[in-house]
Amino acid sequence: MKKQLLIVIILLFTIGTTVYAQKPPRDGHGPEYGVQEEDDPFEKDDGYGSKLNIGICFAPSFSWLYPKTVGYERNGAVLHFRTGINLNINLTERKNFYFTTGVYYERLGGKLTYVDNVEIPGLIITPGTTTNRTYTTQYITVPLGVTMKTNPAHNFSFCGNVGIYNSLLIGATNRDGYFFMSGEAGEEPELWERQKSKYNECSLLKEAIYGGIGAEYSITQNTRVSLYINYAHTVTNFFKGRGQAVNSMTGESLKSKMGYIEIVGGVNFF
Secondary structure: OHHHHHHHHHHHHHHHHHHOOOOOOOOOOEHHHOEOOOOOOOOOOOOOOOOEEEEEEEEEEEEEEEEOOOOOEEOOOEEEEEEEEEEEEEOOOOOOEEEEEEEEEEEEEEEEEEEEEEEOOOOOEEEEEEEEEEEEEEEEEEEEEEEEEOOOEOOEEEEEEEEEEEEEEEEEEEEEEEEEOOOOOOOOOEEEEOOOEEOOOEOOEEEEEEEEEEEEEEOOOOEEEEEEEEEEEEOOOOEOOOOOOEOOOOOOEOOEEEEEEEEEEEEEEO
């Protein structure tokens, strides 16, 4: 996945350098006329929109975990979402490059399979029990990135974005499934599942790099719709470090990174 993300980043910067073509000045403006353009952040120009625009977005996301602890295996992806407000600020006069930030609420997670000592409330502690665990986490996220856009053609622009997601954990839960032997010879292990419960062993901070491609369409001079596909990969541990999250049977600290794909639909104004 890291190689794929590197290829995406290289592709985005290739697109950016290609589309950064000279945009002709408006008639009667520019240095050759002795007239400088006014720096108006809400000025509209040829389908680009303004230099400053605000948008709302919603993104279904598929996330999974990359366990780094011996004996832990990935057991599939989970479907969640993010939503929030984004802000794009033009970085150049040509309006091909924008600084992107905002505030998002996002839910992510993943599934792991491992062997651990399991305590059944009101019953017993069963050593060496195979466990299927699904994690769900909630974050407040502030992105810091760059969005690159081609010059508009028939109201369409092709785009790429790259940056960092800075996230603060606001809640986490887990849902467990256990395989128990019935005690009868020849019987298959029985799967027993209990309701989700609050989980306190996820890291408070999440840092992830992201990159993606997409397209925007100008409905009016003031309104644009967009669709992006992003891939993000965390650079921080999903779990708390320094032995706070451990396997009770082996005593090993839990370590895992997270990957996720987002399908981001949005509407930008101004």
